[in-house]
Amino acid sequence: MVQQRHLFIAAPLRDERRSELEALLASMNRLPGQADPANSLLPFGQLAELHVARFVIMDDPSLADRATLGTSLPASEPVYLAFIADFDGDEALFLDALVALADTGLRRIFACCTDFARGSDLLAWLRAHRVPTAANYVNWIGRTARQIGEEQALHEALRSARIAHPDAAPEALLPLLREAARAVPLTPIASPTLGERLGDWFDLLLLPVLALILSPLLLIGMIPFILWLRWRETHDAVLAPVPDRARNNMLSGIEDHDITNQYSAIGSLKPGLPRRWLTVVILWIINWGARHLYPRARLARVNTIHFASWTFLDDKRRVYFASNYDGSREAYNDDFINKVAFGLNVSFSNGLGYPRTDWLIVGGARHEQDFKRYLFHHQIPTQVWYKAFPGLSNYDMARNARIRAGLEQPLSGEALRRWIAEI
Amino acid sequence: MSSPIRPRDADVQAIVDRGFGSLAGARFLLLRVVDGAAARQWLASLAFASLALAKTTRLDRVRQVAFTAAGLAALGMPPADIAGFAPEYIDGLAGDSSRSRRLGDIGPNAPEHWRWGGTPETEPHILLMLLADADDIAAFEAETLAAMPAAACTVLLANVTNGTLGREPFGFADGLSQPEFDWDDRITPGGAPDRIYRNRLKLGELLLGHANEYGFVADYPQANGLGLNGSYLVYRQIAQDVTGFWRWLAEVAGENGAMELAETMLGRRADGDSLPGLDAANGDFTFSNDPDGRVCPIGAHIRRANPRSGDDPNGRHGFLPDLISSLGLKGAPMHDAVASARFHRLLRRGRAYGPMLAPLEAMRGVDAGAESGLHFVALNASLSRQFEFVQGAWVASAYFAGLSGEQDPLIGSRMPDPAGRPTDAFHYCTAQGDPRLLTGLPRFVTVKGGAYFFLPGLGGLAWILNQ
Numbered sequence: 089m090v091q092q093r094h095l096f097i098a099a100p101l102r103d104e105r106r107s108e109l110e111a112l113l114a115s116m117n118r119l120p121g122q123a124d125p126a127n128s129l130l131p132f133g134q135l136a137e138l139h140v141a142r143f144v145i146m147d148d149p150s151l152a153d154r155a156t157l158g159t160s161l162p163a164s165e166p167v168y169l170a171f172i173a174d175f176d177g178d179e180a181l182f183l184d185a186l187v188a189l190a191d192t193g194l195r196r197i198f199a200c201c202t203d204f205a206r207g208s209d210l211l212a213w214l215r216a217h218r219v220p221t222a223a224n225y226v227n228w229i230g231r232t233a234r235q236i237g238e239e240q241a242l243h244e245a246l247r248s249a250r251i252a253h254p255d256a257a258p259e260a261l262l263p264l265l266r267e268a269a270r271a272v273p274l275t276p277i278a279s280p281t282l283g284e285r286l287g288d289w290f291d292l293l294l295l296p297v298l299a300l301i302l303s304p305l306l307l308i309g310m311i312p313f314i315l316w317l318r319w320r321e322t323h324d325a326v327l328a329p330v331p332d333r334a335r336n337n338m339l340s341g342i343e344d345h346d347i348t349n350q351y352s353a354i355g356s357l358k359p360g361l362p363r364r365w366l367t368v369v370i371l372w373i374i375n376w377g378a379r380h381l382y383p384r385a386r387l388a389r390v391n392t393i394h395f396a397s398w399t400f401l402d403d404k405r406r407v408y409f410a411s412n413y414d415g416s417r418e419a420y421n422d423d424f425i426n427k428v429a430f431g432l433n434v435s436f437s438n439g440l441g442y443p444r445t446d447w448l449i450v451g452g453a454r455h456e457q458d459f460k461r462y463l464f465h466h467q468i469p470t471q472v473w474y475k476a477f478p479g480l481s482n483y484d485m486a487r488n489a490r491i492r493a494g495l496e497q498p499l500s501g502e503a504l505r506r507w508i509a510e511i
Numbered sequence: 512m513s514s515p516i517r518p519r520d521a522d523v524q525a526i527v528d529r530g531f532g533s534l535a536g537a538r539f540l541l542l543r544v545v546d547g548a549a550a551r552q553w554l555a556s557l558a559f560a561s562l563a564l565a566k567t568t569r570l571d572r573v574r575q576v577a578f579t580a581a582g583l584a585a586l587g588m589p590p591a592d593i594a595g596f597a598p599e600y601i602d603g604l605a606g607d608s609s610r611s612r613r614l615g616d617i618g619p620n621a622p623e624h625w626r627w628g629g630t631p632e633t634e635p636h637i638l639l640m641l642l643a644d645a646d647d648i649a650a651f652e653a654e655t656l657a658a659m660p661a662a663a664c665t666v667l668l669a670n671v672t673n674g675t676l677g678r679e680p681f682g683f684a685d686g687l688s689q690p691e692f693d694w695d696d697r698i699t700p701g702g703a704p705d706r707i708y709r710n711r712l713k714l715g716e717l718l719l720g721h722a723n724e725y726g727f728v729a730d731y732p733q734a735n736g737l738g739l740n741g742s743y744l745v746y747r748q749i750a751q752d753v754t755g756f757w758r759w760l761a762e763v764a765g766e767n768g769a770m771e772l773a774e775t776m777l778g779r780r781a782d783g784d785s786l787p788g789l790d791a792a793n794g795d796f797t798f799s800n801d802p803d804g805r806v807c808p809i810g811a812h813i814r815r816a817n818p819r820s821g822d823d824p825n826g827r828h829g830f831l832p833d834l835i836s837s838l839g840l841k842g843a844p845m846h847d848a849v850a851s852a853r854f855h856r857l858l859r860r861g862r863a864y865g866p867m868l869a870p871l872e873a874m875r876g877v878d879a880g881a882e883s884g885l886h887f888v889a890l891n892a893s894l895s896r897q898f899e900f901v902q903g904a905w906v907a908s909a910y911f912a913g914l915s916g917e918q919d920p921l922i923g924s925r926m927p928d929p930a931g932r933p934t935d936a937f938h939y940c941t942a943q944g945d946p947r948l949l950t951g952l953p954r955f956v957t958v959k960g961g962a963y964f965f966l967p968g969l970g971g972l973a974w975i976l977n978q
Binding site for chain 2: 250
């Protein structure tokens with residue numbers, strides 16, 4: 089089974105080349121923030137394995153918070169240029185394809201970084217600037233870009249056939265639909281090999297086994313941990329400033345050009361080792377849960393995220409969060425608050441200025457206005473964002489997969505009607 | 512009508528709790544301020560009915576007032592300089608192309624084509640809502656305007672309604688299923704009971720300065736009592752192509768089948784009854800027993816405008832099952848696409864305008880000779896989480912509830928989605944349970960104008976006028 093991989097490359101930016109880089113990145117777009125799949129610098133559309141990708145200038149507007157809430161933290165951090173991609177299969181092959189496709193364009197872009205020299209070996213440089221991601225979420229593990237494309241073509245063919253026979257009874261429509269489907273090539277979906285299954289089981293058992301082995305230590309540590317946590321929760325300051333309208337309109341300008349939107353947020357962790365360790369553990373558990381509890385279609389109750397990732401920066405002083413989600417930002421925030429406030433609290437409450445939580449999962453994001461303002465305070469624009477399947481939501485992709493699965497079964501009666509209703 | 516009078520009733524404009532269905536005449540006057548001081552003086556001389564008054568007296572004339580952000584600025588009180596006003600209000604309904612894109616105000620519905628409110632020159636400053644008996648409304652309007660000094664304001668438009676109450680021009684019962692409000696602060700929101708849909712909302716979903724469905728008082732302009740007991744009023748004028756609507760239905764379903772198809776698109780009977788088969792155990796119906804839209808299509812108009820969903824589509828079954836559901840380990844994602852309707856409700860106070868045609872006349876091509884439509888007026892406390900969410904994510908979206916390629920069958924713009932794919936489809940099931948897919952739905956409505964207003968409490972109004 090082909091797995092989806094996450095690539096995160098980041099390097100500090102040369103301050104004096106910032107505006108040049110912004111112009112260069114803007115030249116890759118067909119609409120504000122929306123990559124032209126055929127742009128000359130990096131024609132994303134030619135990378136068949138690619139699902140989503142982005143270039144983002146990580147300029148952290150919340151660093152100033154450290155002056156009041158995190159004086160033990162350095163006052164400044166580098167501004168990074170990051171290239172982030174979610175794709176199918178092997179990372180080395182993807183990097184090879186990337187460099188083969190866009191050597192010149194990538195050189196022009198990364199030349200704006202401090203340590204990229206004209207003669208640099210691009211591939212080696214990219215490899216050297218990979219940043220490991222602490223937690224990664226894939227909406228549908230194993231579903232390749234090829235599968236999505238083929239299943240969408242299948243749906244379109246079936247829909248055309250259905251529209252051509254608007255009054256046909258379900259039983260009469262079925263052979264016509266099967267006929268239409270025959271014209272669409274479908275690559276068989278690979279099932280996991282025995283080795284992959286075993287690896288998966290090992291990974292699944294790792295958390296409960298570790299928890300069991302460490303349980304005496306965890307039990308002993310629980311009391312001081314709870315005391316510490318409650319102290320911090322009742323004393324840490326909240327920082328959720330009123331959003332700046334101009335900045336909001338700037339961010340809105342690069343949103344809602346497709347059913348799917350990009351989301352980039354960056355912020356500092358609260359100072360101190362306990363926060364750092366807690367975040368490491370939490371993101372490790374999120375990464376585990378994303379793979380084993382939520383491998384298909386939903387992350388807890390949130391069904392709108394295609395890919396999301398949490399990445400430590402600057403020796404774990406900061407976290408960058410990337411998401412690719414369906415719907416508008418307001419709807420996304422509401423989903424967060426109404427459906428998974430507990431998860432948001434767990435994953436973000438170690439952030440400097442996060443709305444007040446109780447017992448790590450209560451409160452927090454439920455402070456709707458503070459939470460939306462906190463998110464806004466940390467959101468940064470994504471200068472270039474690419475999505476391989478414009479117009480397709482997660483629901484569309486899942487529906488297409490169901491339609492295909494139905495095609496491969498004998499259908500009649502109620503099941504047939506339900507199947508046709510989805511087309 | 513004999514509801515108790517609470518202290519705050521004297522401070523709220525009556526329309527936040529009363530639709531005044533007994534008063535068939537209405538004028539929505541859109542004014543532009545010429546001289547702020549003169550306008551303030553004139554407005555201060557007018558009486559605006561409070562809810563307390565409406566509760567104690569049978570009013571035969573009701574006057575209410577609201578201001579756009581440009582209007583407050585023209586009166587010498589720029590809202591951008593006052594802490595607490597919603598950014599959406601300050602920007603305005605048509606003030607930002609990203610907002611228009613999100614709300615579906617694009618193509619023929621784009622602000623540049625609007626009769627009013629689409630450009631700074633046609634943006635109203637003041638909305639005066641006048642309500643009276645049908646044979647008295649013209650006199651009431653004339654008296655109100657006669658008192659206006661010429662130097663104070665100009666009348667941008669005097670929007671006239673048609674006196675038909677409870678029915679919109681397509682012929683459907685309208686203004687049904689309004690949210691109720693928890694005026695006595697009895698609801699504690701957010702607990703397990705909210706897994707089930709409820710129609711009664713915290714007052715903070717309607718009035719500024721009160722706890723909302725999250726249990727918090729959101730920011731509002733607090734200084735000098737300006738915002739307390741106020742609300743944001745959304746006004747959109749929507750022209751309806753009644754003849755085009757019924758002719759298309761007759762073409763697709765025949766004269767005999769047109770009404771049934773129309774009711775399927777609407778999601779309820781034309782007279783307002785719910786479709787048979789929906790769960791009506793708790794008085795008003797919900798869609799909880801129809802998750803796949805076999806009775807009421809998922810994309811039907813009333814289902815989009817209010818999906819009547821609780822916080823959890825799986826309902827309430829005790830701690831452990833609820834926990835499993837909250838963790839997303841139960842049920843189908845598709846059935847959880849639209850949850851927690853309580854955060855996205857609107858109180859509607861709109862009225863119809865233009866000639867009313869019977870469906871059969873319209874099917875046979877009778878043209879009424881004048882534009883018909885709806886002066887859509889809605890009140891809410893959060894423009895972003897209520898009106899803009901309902902309009903953008905539910906009504907105008909081609910992706911509502913996991914659907915694809917279809918917008919609201921009655922009021923969709925039919926503009927292709929951003930990826931260029933058509934949005935003119937409609938899925939439903941016949942009474943026999945056969946799935947049907949209609950495509951090529953024409954556009955039946957066009958936005959003709961609109962603006963965001965602030966409807967102050969009477970204390971706030973006094974501050975605006977006497978500052």
